[in-house]
Amino acid sequence: MAPENISPLVVWLGSTESKDVTGRVFEVEGGxxxxxxxxxxxxxxxxxxxxxxxxxxxxxxxxxxxxETPLPVYGA
Known part of the structure; x- marks a missing residue:
């Protein structure tokens, strides 16, 4: 969950390329x-x-x- 691994996805989500992505949650771990x-x-x-x-x-x-208590995912 290092910022340098997450930031490329954040940048992509802020681009027009991600215009059809909404209401989703992503996990990033390394690659x-x-x-x-x-x-x-x-x-x-x-x-x-x-x-x-x-x-x-x-x-x-x-x-x-x-x-409700969430199911555990990476980092939880």
């Missing part, structure tokens, strides 16, 4: 790229308006308490 599968919606908090960065910490903490 290996893996797509995480099985994602679904979990707990949600809807404020009804755009969030301010300073409001998000407590909301995310609460959502994580309510969420």
């Amino acid at each position: 290996k790229i893996t797509v995480a599968e099985g994602w679904r919606h979990g707990p949600t908090q809807d404020k009804g308006a755009r969030w301010e960065p300073k409001e998000i910490g407590p909301v995310v903490a609460d959502l994580l308490v309510k969420a």
Whole structure:
């Protein structure tokens, strides 16, 4: 999970070449790229308006308490 291994994928994701990739989570380990599968919606908090960065910490903490424990993946 070294930055020098992850950064090429981040750069590619920011390019027009990745325009059809959305809602996906990737793992990068050395020369290996893996797509995480099985994602679904979990707990949600809807404020009804755009969030301010300073409001998000407590909301995310609460959502994580309510969420199911994730299956272990690399780095977990």
